[in-house]
Amino acid sequence: xxxxxxxxxxxxxxxxALVCFLGYVGVxxxxxxxxxxxxxxxxFVGEYYLGGRNFGMWAFALTxxxxxxxxxxFMGFPALIYTHGWSLAWWICGYMVVPLVGLSxxxxxxxxxxxxxxxxxxxxxxxxxxxxxxxGNVATVLVVxxxxxxxxxxxxxxxxxxxxxxxxxxxxxxxxxAVEQTVDGWFWVGSADGDYLVCLCFFALAVIAYTAYxxxxxxxxxxxxxxxVMLAGVLILLGLTLSQVGGLxxxxxxxxxxxxxxxxxxxxxxxxxxxEASLPKGTWLTSEDGEAVRLKETGTISGEGRPVEVLIxxxxxxxxxxxxxxxxxxxxxxxEREPYKYGAGQEGVYLTTPxxxxxxxxxxxxxxxxxxxxxxxxxxxxxxxSYMVRQMAYRDTIVLRRSVLFVGVFFTLIYLPLxxxxxxxxxxxPGMEIAPDRIMPEMASLVTxxxxxxxxxxxxxxxxxxxxxxxxDSFLLLVSSGVVRDIxxxxxxxxxxxxxxxxLSYWTTLVVGVLAVLFVLNPPEFLQTLIxxxxxxxxxxxxxxxxxxxxxxxxxxxxxxxxxxxxxxxMLLLYLIGWKVNGEFSAYSPFDIHPFxxxxxxxxxxxxxxxxMGRKPEKELVERYFGT
Numbered sequence: 001x002x003x004x005x006x007x008x009x010x011x012x013x014x015x016x017a018l019v020c021f022l023g024y025v026g027v028x029x030x031x032x033x034x035x036x037x038x039x040x041x042x043x044f045v046g047e048y049y050l051g052g053r054n055f056g057m058w059a060f061a062l063t064x065x066x067x068x069x070x071x072x073x074f075m076g077f078p079a080l081i082y083t084h085g086w087s088l089a090w091w092i093c094g095y096m097v098v099p100l101v102g103l104s105x106x107x108x109x110x111x112x113x114x115x116x117x118x119x120x121x122x123x124x125x126x127x128x129x130x131x132x133x134x135x136g137n138v139a140t141v142l143v144v145x146x147x148x149x150x151x152x153x154x155x156x157x158x159x160x161x162x163x164x165x166x167x168x169x170x171x172x173x174x175x176x177x178a179v180e181q182t183v184d185g186w187f188w189v190g191s192a193d194g195d196y197l198v199c200l201c202f203f204a205l206a207v208i209a210y211t212a213y214x215x216x217x218x219x220x221x222x223x224x225x226x227x228x229v230m231l232a233g234v235l236i237l238l239g240l241t242l243s244q245v246g247g248l249x250x251x252x253x254x255x256x257x258x259x260x261x262x263x264x265x266x267x268x269x270x271x272x273x274x275x276e277a278s279l280p281k282g283t284w285l286t287s288e289d290g291e292a293v294r295l296k297e298t299g300t301i302s303g304e305g306r307p308v309e310v311l312i313x314x315x316x317x318x319x320x321x322x323x324x325x326x327x328x329x330x331x332x333x334x335x336e337r338e339p340y341k342y343g344a345g346q347e348g349v350y351l352t353t354p355x356x357x358x359x360x361x362x363x364x365x366x367x368x369x370x371x372x373x374x375x376x377x378x379x380x381x382x383x384x385x386s387y388m389v390r391q392m393a394y395r396d397t398i399v400l401r402r403s404v405l406f407v408g409v410f411f412t413l414i415y416l417p418l419x420x421x422x423x424x425x426x427x428x429x430p431g432m433e434i435a436p437d438r439i440m441p442e443m444a445s446l447v448t449x450x451x452x453x454x455x456x457x458x459x460x461x462x463x464x465x466x467x468x469x470x471x472x473d474s475f476l477l478l479v480s481s482g483v484v485r486d487i488x489x490x491x492x493x494x495x496x497x498x499x500x501x502x503x504l505s506y507w508t509t510l511v512v513g514v515l516a517v518l519f520v521l522n523p524p525e526f527l528q529t530l531i532x533x534x535x536x537x538x539x540x541x542x543x544x545x546x547x548x549x550x551x552x553x554x555x556x557x558x559x560x561x562x563x564x565x566x567x568x569x570x571m572l573l574l575y576l577i578g579w580k581v582n583g584e585f586s587a588y589s590p591f592d593i594h595p596f597x598x599x600x601x602x603x604x605x606x607x608x609x610x611x612x613m614g615r616k617p618e619k620e621l622v623e624r625y626f627g628t
Contacts, residue, residue, distance in 0.1 A: 020458025031221045060394040061403035062227035065410045069230055075157040076528025079436035081422035084364040085350030089419045091365055094374035099407035102382040107391040107400055109550045113625055114392035121481045122385040129549050131621050132557035140482045142568050143385050146537035147475050151516045153530035154472035158203035161441045161465050163195040207472050208513035233460045238417040240447040241424050251424040256348045259314045260340040260356040261433055265307040268299045271329045284326045293332045294431040307335055311434050368592035376596050380535050383543025386478050480508045533575055540567035540599035553622050559610035567603035571595050
């Protein structure tokens, strides 16, 4: 079942948009090549993993911002806005002050300690700060574990973007059809769309190749370009969307009339003149009662056919808007219906908190959960090892001060427009609940086609693609450094030649990328779920231990290792409980407080208790990092 038929917008994407997009990818490879050339003749480890620690304001600020604005920002976040409405403004508002909290909290101190320790990675910094291999090993395992989930989410996002852009190309459709026929019935892979599988492999090959070759400097240089592409793409998309929806006021009036759709099962009944044996996913039809219905999977036309999953529109105005797109030669007999647990039948529910939700009776965002997400984005972001590595690489304090303001403005110009764009998308592109993570590229394709500039879709789609690439390259490098630097090199009893380290770094990046592809061949419905879990897991493991390691002389190695383990295990446990309770991989939030908060508090208490129960750290070690 090909997702290329998901929306009318997908078929409108022109070859000029594809050429524009491929030109952008070509520039990325040129930058990676130049970065690889610039690294020659210098220390491989310091250059490959930290770029020489001498980045100025533009490089540091944009690589920090681009890494934070990941596929979750441009794929998962828009999907949640589209699905739950204006409540996402409360959900994301904490992100505006992320640089103020994250950079002000530890950036100056971690840069100092990193230089004193001569550390390249966060596990290595902790290992040398406490003089303990145990701490470094625990940190490395947790970094690799939770970062791998983040990489999975980015790979899914990259594949979804490319699937929309390639949709109208004949040779691509031939390849997709061949892949679908080949993998049909295969374990794990057989249920995935053919276009998703093809694009996943293409995306993985591109991003693994340039990351493995270029290293950290290539990642930073491309992040600068990708950050500017993201900003330009969002602002252009905002202008096109508001002009086509008739302004924000008109979009709000339309949303006041909308009610959440229903999910269900149905059979397809052939009408007069109907000849096709099956209909692709995304086809619009009409039920026997006159409701607009959209297929969630490929459907067979037969009164005795297998029931298919469908999306049933409940807003009468939306059904009228779809009158020109609905097929009239096939009707749908609905067998079962599943209304939203919160918001079913409520007009205007997309404009207010807590926002509609398909499975949660309390809605998407209760008040306490909104407050905990304000803390989540700020403090889990401060605890991300990928951001900490960047904080170890800037040149001086002046660069840091200017970057705090720059990144704050950058995030405001990214996230507020995204809320406006994708609440308006419910009016321009209804029925995307069947594949919400594809709403960004579908909207880019639709509004550029409507504006008569289809080639511009290549630039707009490059914005989320840039976000994905800027994150996945950073996390691939983070895992590679953990395996090569923190496990192999630190565990070796003899000095490892730089050629050996280089070779292992390239191969580790390749192997991690291939493993990520295998795991994400059958992806979760909501990409943002993986993003939040991975971000929260890394923050729960590293925020408290790193902050205390930087500022508290008395802290011990055993406390650092114990705190990291308790934070990570509790985070994982609360998600497993959520999986059991909600029937899907999601957070279990006691008292509407996110698991990250609970895990971080437990981490803090464990560190304090273990520290005071143990012996004081060695005086020599303390004086090295804190002075006499």
